[in-house]
Amino acid sequence: MPPATCPSLTIVLPAYQEAARIGPALDELFGYLRRSGPAREGGRSAEELGQWDVLVVDDGSTDETTDIVASRPEASSADPSLRLLRRPHQGKGAAVRAGMLAARGELIVFADADLATPPDQLPLLTRALYDHDVALGSRVQPNGTDRRASQPVHRRILGRFFHILAGLWITGNVPDTQCGFKGFRRAAARDLFARQRIGSIVFDAEIIHLARRRGYRLAVIPVQWSDKRGSRMRVSAGLALRVAFDLLRIPLIHRSVGVAVAARTA
Secondary structure (H helix, E strand, O other), rough: OOOOOOEEEEEEEEOOOOOOOHHHHHHHHHHHHHOOOEEEOOEEEHHHHOOOOEEEEOOOOOOOOOHHHHHOOHHOOOOEEEEEEOOOOOOOHHHHHHHHHHHHOOEEEOOOOOOOOOOOHHHHHHOOOOOOOOOEEEOOOOOOOOOOHHHHHHHEEEEHHHHHHHHHHHOOOOOOOOEEEEEEEEEHHHHHHHHHHOOOHHHHHHHHHHHHHHOOOOOEOOOOOOOOOOOOOOOOOHHHHHHHHHHHHHHHHOOOOOOHHHHHOO
């Protein structure tokens, strides 16, 4: 059931060398969040999101990413709606972890800095969090179509291999573990991300594995998504080996993790 008042929301954006894209992305995000009327799709209004703030976690960028974020008016007011967290370069998983643990909202969503999933999809996750602890955005649609079909062939092949291995070993029947659009209640976020140990792109699968072990209620939410060019991930033999190694060691790292008391009684 929906709460009597809308809970506060923090949106975490991990960013690395995003000088070309972070400005337009923040324009789009703040434009949506400030809109008082209904969103264009689905009749959803930004007001459903309650109070909100945005946290950009810079993962050691050497370009102008941090300057662009810090110079925005949303970051310089007495009560800023945009915060910047600077960190040394350790990978997307480490940046997301830092942001999720530093977030202030009662609900916390992390999204890719290019906004491949548009902001008007936010209410889909926040609504799901009324009666779930974790909401996983999925590029697989209810009719079986997959938004990732627009990706280059080599990315789709690697993604398919990853999905099969992750599903068998750690995540179970989750149709899209790697969608960069996930939401959490604050208590679940702090519990799960405090336990995270993987800093690579495999961190999503680790968080899902931990959420299952902890007994949290998971919702899979189909969302809109488009392939934004400019990704810095380069498929290589070294990357494939790192991914396989991280996947295989996740259950070993967390073999002593049990069900959370809050999840057990929810």
